[in-house]
Amino acid sequence: MGLPSGTFNQGYAQDMAIFRTRTQWVMLFAFLILLFACPLFFGDRILTVLTIIGISIISVHGLNILTGYCNQISMGHAGFMAVGAYTSALLTAKLDFSFWAALPCAALAAGIVGIIFGLPSLRVKGFYLIMATVAAHFIIIWVILQLYGVTGGADGMAVPRPEIGGFVFKSKASYFYLVMAIACLGTFFAKNIVRTRAGRAFIAIRDNELAAEVMGVNLWTYKLQAFFIGCVYAGVAGSLLVHYVAFATTDQFPFMNSVWYLGMLIVGGMGSTMGVIFGAVSLKLLDELVTVVGPILAAAVSPQAASSLGLIMRGLVILLFLIFEPRGLAHRWQMVKSYYRLWPFSH
Amino acid sequence: MTKIKWLFISSIIVLLLAMPLLAACPAEETTTPATTAPPPKTTAPPPVQKTLSIGGCFALTGAYAEDMAAVLAGFEDYAAYVNETHKLAPWRTETFPEDITVEVLWRDDELNVEKVLSIYEELKDKGLLVERTSGSPQALALMNLLDEDRIGATSSAVGPYLLSPPKTIFIQYPVYTDATAAIADWFLDNWEETRAPRVAYLTADNAMGKSVVIPEMDTYLESIGFEVVGTQYVPLVPTSPPTTQLLWLKENKVDLALGVMINPGAQPTVKEMVRLDMGPNLGYKITFGTASPGHLWILAKAMGELGNGYVCAGSYNPPEDLTVPGVKFCSDLQDSYRSDRVTHIMYQHGVVEAMIQVEALRLAMLKVPIDELAPVDVLEYGFYMIKNLETGGITSTPLSFGPGDVIGMDEVLVQQVQGGEAVALGTWPLHNIYKQE
Amino acid sequence: MTFFLQLMVSGFALGMVYTLIAIGFVIILKCSKAFNIAQGHFVMIGGYLGFTFLVTFHLPVWASLLAAVAVAIIMGLLIERLTLRPMVGQPVLAVIMMTIALSVVLEGLATLVWGGEYKTYHGVLPTITLKVGELSIPPETLIGVIVSIIVVIILMLFFRYTRSGLAMMATAEDEQVVQSAGIKVTTVYALSWVIACIVGVIGGIILGGVSGVMIPLANVGMKAFAVVLLGGVNSIGGAIVAGIMLGVLENVAAGYLDPLLPGGGLANVFPFVVMIIVLIFRPHGLFGLVEIERI
Structure with a gap:
């Protein structure tokens, strides 16, 4: 990617650096400070929206590694989130684990279930894999509902809120900090995982599976690794979600959520850490827009128009992006950046 | 193509810019009343009109869309009635303060838990002192939050x-377990054979339907002399006859087959029963x-004689039956x-x-002046x-509530x-089968 | 024994409806290599169209069918031209996401036009009652079976004997060769979507007559996917065999295993369990072609 003019890489470390210039560092810190100062300016409402965006970002990071980098399309991401959610809910509510011990367990459990349902990926790809993951979602939810004695079945179960040394993450602001801290860490890891040996192997598999195999990339291990990492992210997100609501039900993980996570990837741009953030933020804001506009539209036109608005809008956004901007907002962002750097000479 | 592309990109940019603005400053659009009611007379100078909001989350998109649209219409018309007449119902003598306008504040949550959370905060911010939930997913998600914030719903x-x-969620018809138990009571009252009747659950395959299939229910049915055989599930919306x-x-x-179903499940089931x-x-x-969401009247209207014998507990009266004052009131409102x-x-x-929400607000205002009213007071x-x-x-x-008493009634109508x-068969008492921890 | 036979019979009838929906899916996949997630939504729209023509407009059954088919043709052409044409040559995920976006838009449109209400038209479609001893066959599903068989036969004849049918089969074989032979591939694509829409709409009218129409009716598409995977994605014959197999298996499993499980509802996940097993052990399905990949 282009650097500001006059900046040259003079070593491996510089070449690999994500933040290369002082301006980039300043912008990073300014962004982080602004982000963490949010609770000072905003009320509970905006913080709730931001927290949910944060949880989505964590989840979509996983999906991005799995789908965007390794091309193993998963449409069962909400199901894997449910695994993490219920693991941590059961550990904290029934076995009195602290949240901090339950969170890694949730991540691990989701990862392992991810590996199990990732097994078909060794033989199939594309549409077939999508169907395998769709099946995974429905089977997971069914199993949770079956275990009535443990999970409370369809009635759900109450979940304690995270706690650290007597301080309970109960207020919106405190939970916002928790989620954002994990989201930032998640972004940091996501950005770096794809720069490791495994990450490069994922990209090789995405670009051409057979060629990757010929080059010596072990498809067996790397595909399952991608599933593991992707589902670990999902598990963390799921766990954060149920502890936020302080209640776990299977309704929190509807099948369509998996689809919208993929939609976020499309809108944001596949295979780009920045794209995940763009995608999650824009689709969630679209949701908010629909919610706010709904009643106005209902008064002006008809309640039917208002209730179909959400579906049609979201469908159209994905549809239009696929046709006109298949590489997503991240690509557009890159173009804007390079345009800014090169201006007034456009080449 | 490039022209369209640029048009598309610029529209996205405009949209993206507009979104945070619209989402972040929702305070402005409260000026657009969400009701279809005639505009409140805010221009009258001497009494300063104050507004109180009722409403909450309505799942206008999703499986309960049709029901919720009707519920919303009921809310809007009742608010309009209170604003115009300052009465609470034709049969009641109490009046609602004249200087207060009731407005309906609602958002479509699409049955989505994540959306419910942000809507809940938004409505709370806007000064909604009460709340409502439309389906089990939302009720489960909001239950604890409502209790923590001490908001009645x-x-x-x-x-x-x-x-x-x-x-703090108050309900105006019995929980599904009690409603189905009332049917069992009715059945037993009319049982003439000497052997023990055999009962099974035939219920919808979702949270609502499964909520009756609990050990406490088995125990109750066995205690009154039934033999419990087992359970069969029908998809919420079946694609083939069960x-x-x-x-x-x-x-x-x-x-006797007992269960909870919505009409899209009950109608094909009854039809297939007749065929078999x-x-x-x-x-x-x-x-x-x-139990109630089967709405007997809808089934009777859609199926006619084919539906003969189908029993429902907790359903409302037919809208044509104007001898019931409440039904007449609903008809007049419309x-x-x-x-x-x-x-x-x-x-x-x-x-x-x-009516419940307005009554709660009215009673609370007797104790606390409107400007200091907080959700906990309501x-x-x-x-x-x-x-x-x-x-x-x-x-x-009639409905009565209290701390720990969230079910408004002690008896349920079986039709x-x-x-x-x-046809109404009579009312049977509720047994509070589900153990209250 | 009667119980078992009855399960088999209703399973068979159910399977034929699955087949009908799955065929629409297979045709699109064969011709244009697009996986159409929205097939279930065509069914839902079909059910609503059936309601509109049969109940709202009081048209006779044959006229309603013709009118619904006409709408389906327009719908198919529009969908292909507006959403799928720009996707030619795009990666698998993009095409699938497109059909998902399409399904969401269709759902929204159904809410807009019909209010997402539960509509029924019991007893409007003709019924045939058939009783063999103790066994009784559901009349509407019997109609479904008959219509499905007719549609399948028509499609088979179409593919074997008509010019456009042959063109479609050829396109399925090799797009580039077909183009050099002077066949317009885009027309073939459009045709495949039109056929899929017609098949879906007919399936919707049948299902609507059985259980009424509501937005979640679209979920029936999910079961059709299991049928498609089991039969092999590019085999119409496979879809027929697999449809019947799955219908029967699902019914038998629900009939015998459901009472044993505390949470029940096995019929709903059963297709997915089949899906996973098929994908692990026989990814190309029972009758599908094994794809050979080259770098």
Whole structure:
């Protein structure tokens, strides 16, 4: 990617650096400070929206590694989130684990279930894999509902809120900090995982599976690794979600959520850490827009128009992006950046 | 192509810029009242008009869309009625303060838990002192939050989860377990054979339907002399007739099938029963009863004589039955405030829910002046103080609430389709089967 | 024994409806290599169209069918031209996401036009009652079986004997060769979507007559996917065999295993369990072609 003019890489470390210039560092810190100062300016409402965006970002990071980098399309991401959610809910509510011990367990459990349902990926790809993951979602939810004695079945179960040394993450602001801290860490890891040996192997598999195999990339291990990492992210997100609501039900993980996570990837741009953030933020804001506009539209036109608005809008956004901007907002962002750097000479 | 592309990109940029603005400053659009009611007379100078909001989350998108649209219409018309007449109902003498306008504040949550959370905060920010939930997913998600924030709510979902332990969601018809138990009571009162009747659950395959299949229910049914055979599930919205499930009932010689279903599930099931010659008046004697969301009147209207024998507990009265004062009131409301009539039976539900919310606000205002009113006051001086709220016969009995008492009634109306019409069989007491922890 | 036979019979009838829906899916996949997630939504729209023509407009059954088919043709052409044409040559995920976006838009449109209400038209479609001893066959599903068989036969004849049918089969074989032979591939694509829409709409009218129409009716598409995977994605014959197999298996499993499980509802996940097993052990399905990949 282009650097500001006059900046040259003079070593491996510089070449690999994500933040290369002082301006980039300043912008990073300014962004982080602004982000963490949010609770000072905003009320509970905006913080709730931001927290949910944060949880989505964590989840979509996983999906991005799995789908965007390794091309193993998963449409069962909400199901894997449910695994993490219920693991941590059961550990904290029934076995009195602290949240901090339950969170890694949730991540691990989701990862392992991810590996199990990732097994078909060794033989199939594309549409077939999508169907395998769709099946995974429905089977997971069914199993949770079956275990009535443990999970409370369809009635759900109450979940304690995270706690650290007597301080309970109960207020919106405190939970916002928790989620954002994990989201930032998640972004940091996501950005770096794809720069490791495994990450490069994922990209090789995405670009051409057979060629990757010929080059010596072990498809067996790397595909399952991608599933593991992707589902670990999902598990963390799921766990954060149920502890936020302080209640776990299977309704929190509807099948369509998996689809919208993929939609976020499309809108944001596949295979780009920045794209995940763009995608999650824009689709969630679209949701908010629909919610706010709904009643106005209902008064002006008809309640039917208002209730179909959400579906049609979201469908159209994905549809239009696929046709006109298949590489997503991240690509557009890159173009804007390079345009800014090169201006007034456009080449 | 490039032109379209640029058009598209620029529209996205405009949209992206507009979104945070619209989402972040929702305060401005409160000036657009969400009701279809005539504009409140804010111009009258001497009494300063104050507004109080009722409403909450309505799932206008999703499986309960049709029901919720009717409930919303009920809310809007009742608010319009209160604003115009300052009365609470034709049969009540209390009045609502004249200087206060009631407005309906609502958001479509699409049955999505994540959306419910942000809507909940938004409405709280906007000064909604009460709340409502439309389906089990939202009720489950908001239950604990409502309790922590001490906000009273009404609901159109009535699962047993609301009772463990009772929180702050108040309901105007019994939980599904009690409603189905009332059907069992009715059945037993009319049982003439000497052997023990055999009962099985035939219920919807979702949270609502499964909420009756609990050990406590088995225990109760066995204690009154039933033999519990087993359970069969029908998809919430079946795509094929539930032949397998019904044959299983036949095979196991079941006399009474109990469950919770919505109409899209109940109608094909009843139809298939008739075809298989199963029914109280047919070759194989079996009675099929469901708790309230089965809405007997809708079924009777859609199926006519085909639906004969189907029993439902907790359903509302037929909208044509104008001898019931509450039904007459609903009909009059529609005449006065609505150009195209809502024919759905849940309209009555909406009116009653609005009535409960307005009553809670009114009672709370007797204790606390409107400017200092907080949600907790509405809960403690409002909802908890509602005693014998007369609904004009829309609900089975007048409604009473209190701390720990979230079910408004002690009896439930059981109805049956006879000769293609909904006929009331009488009321049966509730047993509070679901153990309150 | 009667119980078992009855399960088999209703399973068979159910399977034929699955087949009908799955065929629409297979045709699109064969011709344009697009996986159409929205097939279930065509069914849902079909059910609503059936309601509109049969109940709202009081048209006779044959006229309603013709009118619904006409709407389906227009719908198919529009969908292909507006959404799928720009996707030619795009990666698998993009095409699938497109059909998902399409399904969401269709759902929204159904809410807009019909209010997402539960509509029924019991007893409007003709019924045939057939009783063999103790067994009784559901009349509407019997109609479904008959219509499905007719549609399948028509399609088979179409593919074997008509010019456009042959063109479609050829396109399925090799797009580039077909183009050099002077066949317009885009027309073939459009045709495949039109056929899929017609098949879906007919399936919707049948299902609507059985259980009424509501937005969640679209979920029936999910079961059709299991049928498609089991039969092999590019085999119409496979879809027929697999449809019947799955219908019967699902019914038998629900009939015998459901009472044993505390949570029940096995019929709903059963297709997915089949899906996973097929994908692990026989990814190309029972009758599908094994794809050979080259770098």
